[in-house]
Amino acid sequence: MKYRNALPQMNGTQMITDGGLETTLIFHDGLELPLFAAFKALESDKGLAAIDAYMTRFADLACRERRGFVMDTPTWRASARWAAELGLTQETLRAVHQETVCTLIRLRERFEHPQTSPFVVNGVIGPQDDGYAPSSTLTADQAEAYHCVQVGWFEEFGADMVSGITMTYADEAIGIASAAKSRNMPVSIAFTVETDGALPSGQSLRDAIQTVDDETDGYPAYYMINCAHPDHFSHVLKGDWTGRIMGLRANASRLSHAELDAADTLDDGDPQELGDLYAQLAHLLPNLTVLGGCCGTDHRHVAAICAST
Template structure:
């Protein structure tokens, strides 16, 4: 609970997030992930070593660039519904959450510096499909469903929780309310389609404003993830006060649609250098942007190029 009451990214500390953990494990490490559940990789030595190597790489990248590191737990698919489909009972699932938080605490102890604060972030995924939900929860239903993970993360010492790849506002509202009840900071990250709208069809602006209106602005901030910068840059260019609530970006390397990514049998890792350059443009549209990482298809190369592009931009401005 080191940073629970003072998240450094809320004080203009520039932070890194990691990249596409699941795509790295599947396509680069050759590890099978049923239901895209990264935590399943922790059941064998190869998976443990791969995730450890992956996270250490980002920790070193953050320290080298004098940026903080938002350390995500590999729990995007570790909510009760998905665990049940994987044959994992509640006690075992709870142990997964305890162990991943403890592992990240050890990583923080090893790498953190005064210039690079490390934050333990409990990751929560959507109740339904992260690209095309077929079952829509009310805010109350979402709170009842997601409180299990939120409470575990709060109890085991995570600094914050993040709901990643959210596809509609009501589920996000429920998660914010669960986190508020558990007294832990919460971040909501929406995904968008190639037209810049959520899979629900709503605009990013309306989704953010709906969550804030329903929760009195209780979310620490918002993010965008699992979409290429070209898919949402035009939305941000429209401007407005709502963009001030966006502090984080975790974009895809690929310009493919969600449907195309779902069917892809090979990794599309895009162009890492271009990825960094595109984030220069996005940063100019988001004055409160403090957290940058990657999502599907990205790895250390992509985030490293984001750091280089940010440095080049700062030098040019100076």
């Protein structure tokens, strides 16, 4: 909880995130991740080594670039619905959250240079249903009740903040923000969009952000866009509301969500092109401080982003 009351990215400190953890583990490290659950890799020595090597690459990059590092827990699929499908008990799931937070705290102790490279422990919360095309949705109250367990664990075990990642509709984001508010946890919300720049629900990105802010009295510390190529959303970034977007975790691939879902090979795009596109997006997003990648990206892409911004 070192930065819980003063997130460095909120005072203008430039931060990186990691890239596409799950796609790296599957396509580069040859691991099987049932239900795309990265935390399942923690069950084997090979998986533990792969995640440690993966996070170490980004920690090294942050130190070299003299940027902070928002360190994500591998818990995007570690909520009750997915745990049940994986046959995990609540007790086991709680232990996963404790282990992942403690592991990142140890990583911080190894690498952090507080004056130049603050390392923030971020508890990742994924959607209750599919991250691209949910077959069912929750009300804001249902989402708060569902996600409050994870938020509580992250608060208990010492995370600095939590993030709702790959949100496809506003009500679930409202629930996550409300759960975080009830535990006094800073929270960021990352929406994903389709190739037309709108959320999978059809709502515009602008309306989704404004709806969450209206319903939570502006509680989220900031918003992000993730799991979409810059070409899919750059055209909608117009107006004062874009000041609420402080983070980008884009794909290097121009494939749609449906195409990514069906792909059996990795499309990792062009790291340098992605870096150049981030430089252009920085002119549209005046408060941009958190830069990383999503599906298909790795340390090469984030290094290119750092070089370009």
